[in-house]
Amino acid sequence: xxxxxxxxxxxxxxxxxxxxxxxxxxVAAFFAEHGFYHxxxxxDRTDVATLEGDFDRVVDQxxxxxxxxxxxxxxxxxxxxxxxxxxxIHTHQIQKYSAAWARMLFDDRxxxxxxxxxxxxxxxxxxxxxxxxxxxxxxxxPHQDVGYFPTVQNTMLAMNxxxxxxxxxxxxxxxxxxxxxLGRIERSMGAxxxxxxxxxxxxxxxxxxxxxxxxxxxxxxxHASLPNRSDRQRKHVLVQxxxxxxxxxxxxxxxxxLVLRGWNHHMTRSAADCS
Numbered sequence: 644x645x646x647x648x649x650x651x652x653x654x655x656x657x658x659x660x661x662x663x664x665x666x667x668x669x670v671a672a673f674f675a676e677h678g679f680y681h682x683x684x685x686x687d688r689t690d691v692a693t694l695e696g697d698f699d700r701v702v703d704q705x706x707x708x709x710x711x712x713x714x715x716x717x718x719x720x721x722x723x724x725x726x727x728x729x730x731x732i733h734t735h736q737i738q739k740y741s742a743a744w745a746r747m748l749f750d751d752r753x754x755x756x757x758x759x760x761x762x763x764x765x766x767x768x769x770x771x772x773x774x775x776x777x778x779x780x781x782x783x784x785p786h787q788d789v790g791y792f793p794t795v796q797n798t799m800l801a802m803n804x805x806x807x808x809x810x811x812x813x814x815x816x817x818x819x820x821x822x823x824x825l826g827r828i829e830r831s832m833g834a835x836x837x838x839x840x841x842x843x844x845x846x847x848x849x850x851x852x853x854x855x856x857x858x859x860x861x862x863x864x865x866h867a868s869l870p871n872r873s874d875r876q877r878k879h880v881l882v883q884x885x886x887x888x889x890x891x892x893x894x895x896x897x898x899x900x901l902v903l904r905g906w907n908h909h910m911t912r913s914a915a916d917c918s
Contacts, residue, residue: 678818678820678823680759681850684855685752686752688854697741698772705732713730714773714781715729720839725781729780729781732773733772734771738770769896769898775870775877778871778874780813780870782868783867787864788801792896802884804881804882805854806878808853810849812873813877814869814871815877818848825865847865887905
């Protein structure tokens with residue numbers, strides 16, 4: 644396990660080998676220990692082609708909308724990594740654009756893997772489309788996601804649906820394995836110089852993925868990404884999930900409360916009626 648203790652300490656990390664996604668007990672144990680799990684080849688080429696086609700169509704619609712669609716964090720911590728002048732094209736709730744993406748959320752191949760980490764009750768909080776354009780894709784400094792949508796039992800995790808090859812050159816996800824065991828860290832949301840100093844990039848590991856892979860990580864797991872300096876786009880959709888036994892404490896981002904499998908044990912009439 645990687646563990647950070649004092650600000651400025653250089654951390655070393657190696658990439659643990661993820662077990663096969665068909666071995667659910669091994670997946671659960673791996674995730675509990677390392678705070679992430681890489682499921683390879685869950686979706687096939689036909690699935691990826693359909694989903695990527697709709698992804699591209701959503702991006703075209705976003706660009707033509709005239710809305711603000713650049714999700715880059717505009718701060719000095721980000722600029723220190725990517726130099727500025729970069730962008731990440733982004734929207735929440737891709738399932739509100741595309742039926743193919745809505746169907747993907749209920750795909751048993753996907754949910755069978757998620758269940759190994761969340762149990763039989765799986766609730767979707769929201770989805771996010773991310774496109775890092777070739778040559779100018781923005782970086783994300785080290786951070787946790789817990790501050791955006793904290794849950795009582797800390798079961799919230801991100802499931803990244805990979806549509807293109809991802810490596811360091813096009814800004815793949817980097818994580819600090821085992822960092823979820825540090826719990827909730829103050830000022831870990833967004834970008835802060837002192838937090839970035841505590842988690843230098845050389846202490847992280849690059850999560851290289853292929854189209855059709857699913858990459859899961861706890862919202863307590865520290866993660867980041869370098870800019871896309873390559874001639875290849877990086878495309879993925881993040882699906883934020885939590886156990887149906889858990890519930891949101893507070894926070895922003897769209898709260899879909901969509902039950903993908905099993906039951907939402909904390910749903911109420913007022914919550915269900917909330918727009």
